[in-house]
Amino acid sequence: MRITMLAGGVGGAKFAKGVRALLRSPQFQRDHPDSALTIVTNVGDDMWLSGLKVCPDLDSIMYALADVNDTTRGWGRQDESERVSAEMGAYGVGWPWFTLGDLDLGTHIARTGLLRDGLTLSAVTAQLCSRWELGARLLPSSDDDVETWVELEPGYDEPEAVHFEEWWVRLRARVPARRFIQRGVDSAQPGAGVVEAIADADVVILAPSNPVVSVGTILGYPGAGGRAGVPGIPGVAEAVRETPAPVVGVSPIIESNPLRGMARQCLEALGQECSAEAVGLAYGSRRSGGLLDGWLVDDADAAALPSLRQTGLSARSAPLWMTDAETSRQLAADTLDFAAHC
Amino acid sequence: MRITMLAGGVGGAKFAKGVRALLRSPQFQRDHPDSALTIVTNVGDDMWLSGLKVCPDLDSIMYALADVNDTTRGWGRQDESERVSAEMGAYGVGWPWFTLGDLDLGTHIARTGLLRDGLTLSAVTAQLCSRWELGARLLPSSDDDVETWVELEPGYDEPEAVHFEEWWVRLRARVPARRFIQRGVDSAQPGAGVVEAIADADVVILAPSNPVVSVGTILGYPGAGGRAGVPGIPGVAEAVRETPAPVVGVSPIIESNPLRGMARQCLEALGQECSAEAVGLAYGSRRSGGLLDGWLVDDADAAALPSLRQTGLSARSAPLWMTDAETSRQLAADTLDFAAHC
Numbered sequence: 146m147r148i149t150m151l152a153g154g155v156g157g158a159k160f161a162k163g164v165r166a167l168l169r170s171p172q173f174q175r176d177h178p179d180s181a182l183t184i185v186t187n188v189g190d191d192m193w194l195s196g197l198k199v200c201p202d203l204d205s206i207m208y209a210l211a212d213v214n215d216t217t218r219g220w221g222r223q224d225e226s227e228r229v230s231a232e233m234g235a236y237g238v239g240w241p242w243f244t245l246g247d248l249d250l251g252t253h254i255a256r257t258g259l260l261r262d263g264l265t266l267s268a269v270t271a272q273l274c275s276r277w278e279l280g281a282r283l284l285p286s287s288d289d290d291v292e293t294w295v296e297l298e299p300g301y302d303e304p305e306a307v308h309f310e311e312w313w314v315r316l317r318a319r320v321p322a323r324r325f326i327q328r329g330v331d332s333a334q335p336g337a338g339v340v341e342a343i344a345d346a347d348v349v350i351l352a353p354s355n356p357v358v359s360v361g362t363i364l365g366y367p368g369a370g371g372r373a374g375v376p377g378i379p380g381v382a383e384a385v386r387e388t389p390a391p392v393v394g395v396s397p398i399i400e401s402n403p404l405r406g407m408a409r410q411c412l413e414a415l416g417q418e419c420s421a422e423a424v425g426l427a428y429g430s431r432r433s434g435g436l437l438d439g440w441l442v443d444d445a446d447a448a449a450l451p452s453l454r455q456t457g458l459s460a461r462s463a464p465l466w467m468t469d470a471e472t473s474r475q476l477a478a479d480t481l482d483f484a485a486h487c
Numbered sequence: 488m489r490i491t492m493l494a495g496g497v498g499g500a501k502f503a504k505g506v507r508a509l510l511r512s513p514q515f516q517r518d519h520p521d522s523a524l525t526i527v528t529n530v531g532d533d534m535w536l537s538g539l540k541v542c543p544d545l546d547s548i549m550y551a552l553a554d555v556n557d558t559t560r561g562w563g564r565q566d567e568s569e570r571v572s573a574e575m576g577a578y579g580v581g582w583p584w585f586t587l588g589d590l591d592l593g594t595h596i597a598r599t600g601l602l603r604d605g606l607t608l609s610a611v612t613a614q615l616c617s618r619w620e621l622g623a624r625l626l627p628s629s630d631d632d633v634e635t636w637v638e639l640e641p642g643y644d645e646p647e648a649v650h651f652e653e654w655w656v657r658l659r660a661r662v663p664a665r666r667f668i669q670r671g672v673d674s675a676q677p678g679a680g681v682v683e684a685i686a687d688a689d690v691v692i693l694a695p696s697n698p699v700v701s702v703g704t705i706l707g708y709p710g711a712g713g714r715a716g717v718p719g720i721p722g723v724a725e726a727v728r729e730t731p732a733p734v735v736g737v738s739p740i741i742e743s744n745p746l747r748g749m750a751r752q753c754l755e756a757l758g759q760e761c762s763a764e765a766v767g768l769a770y771g772s773r774r775s776g777g778l779l780d781g782w783l784v785d786d787a788d789a790a791a792l793p794s795l796r797q798t799g800l801s802a803r804s805a806p807l808w809m810t811d812a813e814t815s816r817q818l819a820a821d822t823l824d825f826a827a828h829c
Contacts, residue, residue, distance in 0.1 A: 193603075194600070195596050195597065195599065195600025195601075195603070196538065196596070196599040196602070197538075197596065197599075197600075226570060226589075228568060228589040228593070229571060229589050229592050229593045229596065230593070231593070232590050232592075232593020232594065232597070233596055233597045233600075235593075235618055236594070236597040236614065236618050237614065237617075237618070238596075238597035238601060238614075239600075247570040247571050247574075247589055248570060248571070248574050250571050250574075250592070250596070251570070251573070251574020251575050251577075251578070252574065252578070254537050254538070254539065254592070254596075255537065255574070255575045255581070257538040257539075258537025258539075258580055258581075259580060261535075261537070261538035272578065272579065272580075273578055276577055276579070
């Protein structure tokens with residue numbers, strides 16, 4: 146079974162580990178002997194910092210699948226140190242709001258060197274990932290630089306616009322976003338293999354990642370009430386609309402609370418409501434030009450199932466909290482079972 | 488007293504510390520209340536490695552004057568670690584023959600980031616140096632990329648040409664050099680302030696650095712016996728020839744042995760003899776179109792003084808071995824005294 150997932154960083158990584166655990170289970174291997182997981186990963190968080198290409202989402206997933214991520218902090222590498230960034234700070238260089246560990250910098254320097262040698266981000270990602278036994282293939286949603294920037298509401302003594310990571314990490318999303326801008330998106334193309342991975346999949350899954358700045362920066366997300374949406378990488382949403390595979394999404398929101406992160410602030414910037422129902426409706430049913438065949442919500446949101454189904458979507462509820470490896474694996478199983486019945 | 492020195496890395500650093508110690512001594516400060524040391528530094532060893540701009544000579548001098556250099560290994564920072572480069576190696580990236588420590592990488596990333604922001608190497612160097620109390624101003628000999636490459640003699644199962652650092656560090660200069668090529672030198676200009684620092688100096692000193700690949704890549708060094716020389720940065724030798732200040736050089740060779748490094752192999756590649764006398768003669772007297780007013784050799788080479796003087800050079804002998812801070816300071820004092828009497 147060829148599974149293609151579209152995902153952001155940490156939330157996507159957790160779900161991806163669940164899918165991988167399922168794929169590695171003896172029963173699944175018996176039932177689906179040639180299974181493979183492909184993860185199309187958001188690149189909107191990527192940035193150039195001090196001449197280095199930093200890819201937070203790609204790295205979060207790579208580190209998590211390699212089991213070298215720091216689960217306590219929730220980001221970066223285990224057993225990390227910060228000797229290099231301390232030096233940079235002493236020179237008056239760097240990003241005090243975005244600490245990079247030494248091991249993490251090894252990734253960024255390796256990536257940057259290969260990019261400067263002329264490799265594409267896909268090719269570089271493949272080389273970096275080949276170090277580990279990830280059990281999944283990571284594909285950047287684009288090989289082009291497509292950075293998510295945040296136009297801030299005025300009156301907060303902040304710049305007119307900051308990179309999404311600065312808004313997220315330094316400002317903790319406390320300065321309201323007026324809108325998101327995907328710099329470079331107009332001329333961007335889907336990353337190598339992305340369209341094929343969606344077209345040739347047996348199932349396509351939208352991971353429970355931030356619907357605006359993770360999945361939205363891949364597939365687009367509409368604005369409402371006169372607010373701008375985000376466009377997504379041209380060609381990827383089309384591939385999702387046209388794939389013969391069932392397309393199911395897992396809600397990143399439970400009882401109007403994001404599973405993690407600040408999806409509420411992101412959705413508000415688009416004039417959108419923060420609920421499992423609203424996000425499912427915004428993605429929409431493929432039967433009426435949307436992206437989904439099925440939308441999986443938490444059992445706590447089961448009341449939303451009828452109105453979701455009214456739009457032509459399949460909808461089902463399941464426990465969505467991924468509190469450990471087993472609940473992540475179970476959610477992966479529930480998602481694939483749901484997809485088989487959409 | 489404005490002292491301008493032209494220097495390579497480690498040898499230049501040792502001598503520079505001697506000059507700085509002299510300038511800081513109460514008696515010298517009494518006699519010369521407004522003294523300043525400017526060091527025009529070789530950039531030929533600079534290279535781009537994995538997208539990072541590495542400047543070995545600038546860093547050797549900066550670290551030494553900041554008293555943070557590793558005096559045991561003879562290069563890099565004290566208390567160094569190599570976590571980042573181990574990561575890079577695990578990704579199949581990097582330069583196994585050229586280990587970069589974590590603290591050292593902090594410098595390279597800071598430098599590269601500022602260069603990518605559009606600053607010149609001079610401006611970047613000034614920012615990096617402002618972290619410390621160096622007691623000297625470091626000027627890159629050029630703001631342009633001018634890399635010294637080594638065309639190797641064939642028959643050694645090596646590439647046709649390698650960067651000088653690779654020849655020096657990986658090959659230990661054991662594969663003979665056919666010639667040195669300063670890539671980019673034709674269109675290079677003197678670094679910001681270099682010509683002025685030479686023109687406005689009260690004394691110009693050629694440090695006891697490698698005459699071919701350190702001082703030679705700044706000022707040029709002639710070939711002999713049909714071998715090519717090195718051209719130097721256009722305009723710098725002219726500034727030395729025209730400055731009203733006395734120009735004295737300190738021999739990097741004692742009794743036909745380089746003070747350190749592999750000057751013999753470098754000189755041989757140019758068809759030149761490795762002796763204090765031969766290097767003094769190759770630099771030549773300013774009276775006859777050369778670069779020097781005076782040439783300081785070791786007491787062990789005093790026999791060469793008459794033939795040096797025959798060419799119009801002032802020549803003197805003194806103890807040149809810099810075995811500790813005091814001998815370095817004494818050599819600086821001897822050099823300035825010599826310059827005052829040229």
